Amino acid sequence: MESLSLYALNAATGRVEWKAPIGIPESGPCIAGGTIYIGDQSGLLALDTATGEDQWYVETGNGIYSSAAIIDGAVYVTDNEGAVFGLW
16 A cells, blocks of 8 residues: 545635655554644554644554553554553
8 A cells, every 4th residue: 555645725715735654554644733643564653733743653563553642742642552642
């Protein structure tokens, strides 16, 4: 399967504000503090909500199937093997 994209749309006009490649997503997106977090087949991607640009990517070696939980600025996700990752 080829890489997919995430689109940001203007709510009033429906116009595409930006488009960002996100690989093959495995989790639903989570938005907190100006960042979109989305898991894929091998890690967690963080994108800027205003521009769609990559902020960082953490490779976990397994798919991230859970949406991120943001607690006190830390990001928590679970991979498909049951491991929990905390990033801060």
